[in-house]
Amino acid sequence: MNRKFILAITFCFCCIVQMMSQEKSVISSTEKYKQFGLVWGLMKYHHSEISKGTYNWDETFVENIDKLEGVHTQTNLDAFLLNFVLSVKESKIKTETNTDNLFTKNFDYNWIEQYSGNKELYTKLKKLENNTSIGNYYTSKSGIPTFENEKGFKAFDHKLKSHRLLELFSFWNVIQYYDVNKYLMDKNWFGQLDYFIDSFVNSNSQLEYELAKTSLIVSLNDSHSSYLSKTVADSLFKFRPPIGIKNINDTLVVRSIFNKNLGEKDDLRLGDLIVEINDLDIKSLQKQNIQSKFSSSNDTYSKGLSGWLLRNIEDSVKVKIKRNDSVVTKYIHLYKTFENKDYSYLPFFRIEKEWQIMDDNIGYINLKTISKEDIKKAFEEFSNTNGIIIDLRNYPKNIRGSDITQHTYPDRKEFIKVLSPLGNRPSLASFGKPSISIIIDPDKSGSKNSKYYNKKIILLVDHTTQSKAEYIGMAIQASPTCITVGETTAGSVMNIAIFKLPDGTEFRFTVLGGFYPDGTGVQRKGLKIDHFVQETTSNFTKDQYILKGIELIKSTKK
Known part of the structure; x- marks a missing residue:
């Protein structure tokens, strides 16, 4: 009798353990979507056939995402993912693991390690991680990604979960592999993925869907990426x-x-x-x-x-x-x-002219609409002034930095270091010269000039100084007598990439990284400021930036 009782207890215990084991092995919907989206993105940008546009990869995502409803355990998911990888022509592999002299802060493939128990799947994903035999259909042939073949998804419907998840993973993966400034985000990009998935899955109305997308874009912490849909507005x-x-x-x-x-x-x-x-x-x-x-x-x-x-x-x-x-x-x-x-x-002190000589024999140039020809005239007139104020609280429309620096540099010099993504090595980047067709040797400016302007140059900047304006500002700052006055600039200095999402939305992000020659980054931080302007609610109608500039020129007058 006691033996039967012990056997019954043992049997019940084994059943409970088995049930607990089965329950523990059940995988959540969020985790299934996450792992599939990661593998789909890895293949999109690393697979030799897919990356040259051989497959309709968006359609492939939609066709497979709903099949995950029948997958309930990690073991089943591993098998599903392996079959998914095997369903396309095997990738041509050219392996490169050397990352010497490359920028690796965005390199993040640790998630592949979770498949180490499935040797075949793990081996194939690891080979893709280091594959350099990559096409440029989804990026571009130039040094700057353009994503020209992202045309949107035909008949996109935000009411369909599969379409919403396609939207999410299209966005998430392009940032994962081609945003060189990803490491600067407030929150870890990979760490936010579960939250993003839940937001898109649970978007039961157009407003909720648009707010989920808004949250995704906001997470980039990139002033170039501001976006507000009509629905949200x-x-x-x-x-x-x-x-x-x-x-x-x-x-x-x-x-x-x-x-x-x-x-x-x-x-x-x-x-x-x-x-x-x-x-x-x-x-x-x-x-x-x-x-x-x-x-x-x-x-x-x-x-x-x-x-x-x-x-x-x-x-x-x-x-x-x-x-x-x-x-x-x-x-x-x-x-x-x-x-x-x-x-x-409120009356506000403004200088209306593009350039003029102010009181105290100080030159003033507003870069917003001035032409290259007028800059040359201005510097000719300013040759005997006590100093020059250059106003960059705007976005210059007609000039380049070299139009200024040819007058303010004694020699040609480097003023910027540019970080560019590598087309055949996603998530890696290097410092060098990107293929910017309108700029030759874009990291240098000026020329040999024994008659350069050697009095004080005050550069005025504020939060409206952004992108091209910050690039021009960095060139001007390298002038030997330049002092920068103002407030923190927009912190999005370099070129943008435009990516069309499956729902047709075009969003922008800063696709290059801008650094001073000493290695100090400008993305998010903005330009270096020598003197911060202290505006108050009672003094701002008098231009404190110009007043500070005048003060500095007068205090250092030779």
């Missing part, structure tokens, strides 16, 4: 105020009123200070509403988008306003549209 930012504001030290200053009658309706006045919106301070709201919806390399660039803080899903918003010595909390009206009528703005 219409849903969350439908109504706007009849005023313009500027964020100064986390206070919103009313600097313009677009419609006099609408401004008077809510007693809004120029110079009013908005310190809270919907009971939140501006800094907190900036993080909640702006940094979660717009990709930005740094907080300074993000503050330049503060005009969106007063937009709302409803036609009014609660604000706390300081005016002189009084503080008032009230609701102000917001509008879908309004007529710009009787426009008024």
